[in-house]
Amino acid sequence: MTIGAGLEAILQPRAIAIIGASQDATKIGGRPVQLLQRFGYPGKIYPVNPRATEVQGLPAYPSVEALPEAPDLAIIAVSAEAAPAALEACAARGIRGAVIFSSGFAELGEAGEALQAQLRDTARRSGMRVLGPNCLGALSIAEKSIATFSIVLESSLPPAGPLGIASQSGNLGSYTALLARERGIGISRFLTTGNECDVDIADGIAWLARDPATKVILCCLETCRDAPRLIAAFEEARQAGKPVIVLKIGSSEAGQAAAASHTGALAGSDAVFDAVFRRAGVWRVQSVEEMLDLGHAAAVLGLERLPKSRRVMLLTASGGFGVLLADAASAAGLELPMPSAGTQRRILDAVPYASPRNPVDATAQMSSRPEILEQILSAILDDENCDSLLLLLSSSLYLPRLRNVYMQTLTAIRARYPEKVVMLTVHGPQDAVEELTAMGFPVVDGVGPSAQTLAGLCGLAAARDLPPPPAPVAAAGPLPPDALRNEYGAKKALAAAGVPVLPEKIARSAREASEAAQAMGFPVVLKVLSEDLPHKTEVGGVVLNLADAAAVAEGYDAMLARVRQKAPTARIDGVLVSPMARGGTELILGAKRDPVFGPVVVVGLGGIFAEIIQDVAVRPAPVEEAEAMEMLRSLKAFPVLDGARGRPRADLPAAARAIAALARFAAAHAGEVAEIDINPLLLLPEGQGAVALDALLVPAAAQ
């Protein structure tokens, strides 16, 4: 079934039945009946309650069978135990959508899971779309369709507008709607997926991507139960030109543990979620407030008007605020270009005592002579270094004298510079904010939130020009048995996949070792080969830097004696003879399996960087070379590879090729290989390549 198919029964129902409808509007079975009537839902409302003939002034029906027609949507507000039968009755009556408020399912463990499985089976069998259970339901503003018991709708609905909200958490989703209502920000729909017995968050995103009323999608994510569906939904939104902003909770260990216990789903690595978002062009925020600020700003600008670059010029009437704004912009990753000499001159023409650099400080002259604002704004917006301008107005619009002049100025500026992004930091009043928003200015309250929102707009802009996602890799046939047996086999398999390795030989006697060494040239390294000894160094099974044939022969015997003493039962397949590689920088390169997203590749600098500072980059496999290069650039230690402080620059393209090759391999053999460790991948100076010095494949069954 197409992702998101059939959700119109839930979001645009022409008639709604409430199973378990209650006379008491504080009950979950009573609230929708009340809200649908209060806010003027235009369709038919059918309370179903075997013990009432009337519910909140509406005729009630004893059963679904007794309804005069099959409504599009049934709201199920009965006990968990009664829910499966209720849903089955709805399916039998031909109802196409259901929202199940009831809790007491998979979130409680096994017994609840069995009940939930019944719901899922009914949904699958009938093709009915079922939202929940254990959810806060759904809401469409324009249709006034209210299939939720959220207390945030107590006083009024949010205005209709372009933001669509899809949330796994009921409370986070409805809190988003509450904030939108308070700020007068329009939303199209909201739906909360709860336990996701049928409709999942991917359905919600994909349906909103096709919904003409929705321009920007806000998404609260706790977990992901089906990675390919989620990724496909993100891609559908991207192709529809609808920015997706995600609040993904569980960024901390404590939060992840809580999320896993709360959702009953496996906790994927937060860093892998980050990588998935980045690849999909989805922008991640840290709070509901930030999500709403950014969503609103993106909707006001529209996709075509998103910033062209991260370069922003800051304009304030206060030195202190200018510094604070520069700090916040830097922290958000924005760049502050210097205005050209000509621009600076024009600013000083308007205000001789201004600070014409970036941040531009127009001083208190902006209050005493507000008419200078137009001159300064024009100077800045004419500067070719300026793609975006952030103007801090703070609380000045409370003064009618300033408000009038500023509004006129901004109206003129908006007309003259339609292609430039002018964002405003404004602390009220509300009606001025709404007026500015209507004029097409993104307006945010607060210095930090303004900088973050602008950075988010830049991030969303980048999604427009994303490379296509990496082509999927077909599953490959089984690996040769020795690939999972020892280093030699692992390297052979990786080499066949395109990971560079050294020319190596297996020796089974001191003489064979000496001969092999002579053939490849000294110095060499000896390493014991044994499927029982994945950690060779710990048993003394590695000897480095052997300079001649005698040393090799001697080293061979001494090493095997050591190993046999420390690991008497280990099956030894021989000794690997390799040329001794020198110079370069050691990377660790590996693959493992994420519980949500499957095989992922990880790269970092060797030694303490990866181990202690946790300075690694991770991406789901496969990975294209360009993205592999991005992984390297994202490392804090990247300057070490990039020629910092007189070091030779490393062969970055070779590293990127090795990452991409490993990623393809990991994706192709995901069923057979649980983990891959290349430690180290020796990365040589520019033009000299990279080479895997050690490799280990851990079979899936071994984990």
Next chain:
Amino acid sequence: MTIGAGLEAILQPRAIAIIGASQDATKIGGRPVQLLQRFGYPGKIYPVNPRATEVQGLPAYPSVEALPEAPDLAIIAVSAEAAPAALEACAARGIRGAVIFSSGFAELGEAGEALQAQLRDTARRSGMRVLGPNCLGALSIAEKSIATFSIVLESSLPPAGPLGIASQSGNLGSYTALLARERGIGISRFLTTGNECDVDIADGIAWLARDPATKVILCCLETCRDAPRLIAAFEEARQAGKPVIVLKIGSSEAGQAAAASHTGALAGSDAVFDAVFRRAGVWRVQSVEEMLDLGHAAAVLGLERLPKSRRVMLLTASGGFGVLLADAASAAGLELPMPSAGTQRRILDAVPYASPRNPVDATAQMSSRPEILEQILSAILDDENCDSLLLLLSSSLYLPRLRNVYMQTLTAIRARYPEKVVMLTVHGPQDAVEELTAMGFPVVDGVGPSAQTLAGLCGLAAARDLPPPPAPVAAAGPLPPDALRNEYGAKKALAAAGVPVLPEKIARSAREASEAAQAMGFPVVLKVLSEDLPHKTEVGGVVLNLADAAAVAEGYDAMLARVRQKAPTARIDGVLVSPMARGGTELILGAKRDPVFGPVVVVGLGGIFAEIIQDVAVRPAPVEEAEAMEMLRSLKAFPVLDGARGRPRADLPAAARAIAALARFAAAHAGEVAEIDINPLLLLPEGQGAVALDALLVPAAAQ
């Protein structure tokens, strides 16, 4: 003069003259006249204007001389050029305080500096306290003394309360007051110091530390023109038991550049400011909003009730919010202890489907059966792992049904657990927030701000038990000449100060070198000694690991030949023979001069860590050993020293002793030595000490 002396003339004046008083209330000379009258200032108001007999309904005076009495305070709102004469006239008339609004002084460079110097001279000569110039003035709420033209007072004053605001930036200070007014948070005074010709930010802090109306001090800092005064003011506040919360702007490079150009003062390192704040027990925040949240919370709790530890239990009615709160708490550095088995049982008794771990999720039962809240709160607060509890109520107080029960519950809880910190995350309504605040609960809106505020409260609590600041170090006599000449002399001087070095000898021939090596034992290191060659390695002036007398003699000659070829004109003082030290971890330890705070010490791990990751700790000298240990612990790479992953644990106390010794040395010789580099300090495993392998002192004159 005592820091802060005489500010009562500015903050508690019994009569105020306005020099340059204007009929027009939008002018800076008109606004105070209007505001003083509108808000009912009880003292005398004397407009001074030679061209008017009446200003805004008050009799005006042609000059300061013509005033019937000498008021405590003169507000000077005339042009920059006219200000020095006006101030002089005030001093002559016996006025004890002045606020100069006028701009056009040091912020404009040299010409303005000369004008400003006249103001300073008048202040110094007369003992008059002068606030400004180029400032927004001062305000005392209880006294209704309004010596400001801030537009944020347009509609009303903030309520009187315990927060005192001292700000260098006028706009940031008055924006803080505006937010306080909007949220109904009480403030005592606010003063903005602008160009600080006389009264500086230290004066403001110290005066507020003595002010009975002020309990918590909020401080916006752009720069520091006199470090010892600032540090003394912080200490005075600490001893008075008044938490100081600082918004220090210029945390980014772009911000620092803007701050330096805006204030005309030298930009000190932001990291050194951090160190000064930490040592003073001052808590640094990132935004005006955070400053106000934390200040208000600290005032509501009072110093005695600040949290006992960073351990916090989280309670929500929503799994999603719980995870988000756990993320925010972790990010803020709080710890989330697990409730005991008994606590968990009691929570499950109240709500069988709750998640009783931390974050505790009481589920939607908290709305349907609000009376369970008391049972759950008691269970958590009885847990000995719980020092603080953060309860998320979100928007639920908008529902009268819930509000009533919750308020009753919280009243009872507050009485039963007077010593526990219970913080609330509440999104309105305003009157409920004020009611809770009056009951003694710190209340914050938003998940992130709540966690940050609680972390700030923990930080302020730590200030109560701070060790005394390090005893000052007297300036020492001049160093022996060779200390600044070469490595040998530098090490001798540092060794005398307590920094451990190896037994070393100077050799002036190959034979002397061999003999010295034989006496100290092999292997040894040779290093060229020359005041012209601070970077020995670059000229081949270091040879490591010489194993016998012949190798030393040969190495000696070869090295000198190399050096003479590469640096033919360098004056060579001989060759240093040292034992070859091995093992251990290399630190870099150094001292340099901060433009604001003078000598500072810096420590980090050697190599890429310090250079590329910028993983270093910095503190003003001197530094006690306990603080030196904290410096080490603050390094990201600290686990490398602390025995991570099977490494031997380093001799941390030896490193701390070396840091403290270097810091004393740097402080004692601050006039003579501009920079000290010990690179590396070899830190050996536990119990084996540390040793400086190389050292360089850069004379002050050389910089």
